[in-house]
């Protein structure tokens with residue numbers, strides 16, 4: 001893994017949270033994107049070399065809505081940039097980690113993403129992401 005790509009935060013109301021986090025960071029989000037397959041609406045903030053992703057569920061079956069029902073708003077996942085997501089999946093499976101989706105799916109921000117089940121990672125939902133080129 002190369003670096004932390006972003007930290008994802010689950011929020012109930014993206015519009016309100018965009019205002020809140022803009023006040024914290026001293027600048028507005030730079031984009032909003034809906035990922036229909038995941039039933040989430042996201043926004044991104046650039047903070048130095050790091051990114052923060054806010055996520056709001058777009059319906060009650062969204063993984064984000066379910067997360068908030070169980071745990072409340074807050075840090076949802078940490079995403080790590082990788083060069084070759086498929087070989088990372090193979091490596092991590094060999095290490096015994098539970099991969100939620102073995103076939104990378106298209107996430108927000110032009111990335112292929114795979115998640116590791118928090119059950120196998122001390123309760124931390126880990127996202128691997130690889131930039132889609134072209």
Ligand code: ZN
Pocket residue numbers: 006007008053077079127
């Ligand atoms: Zn993410």
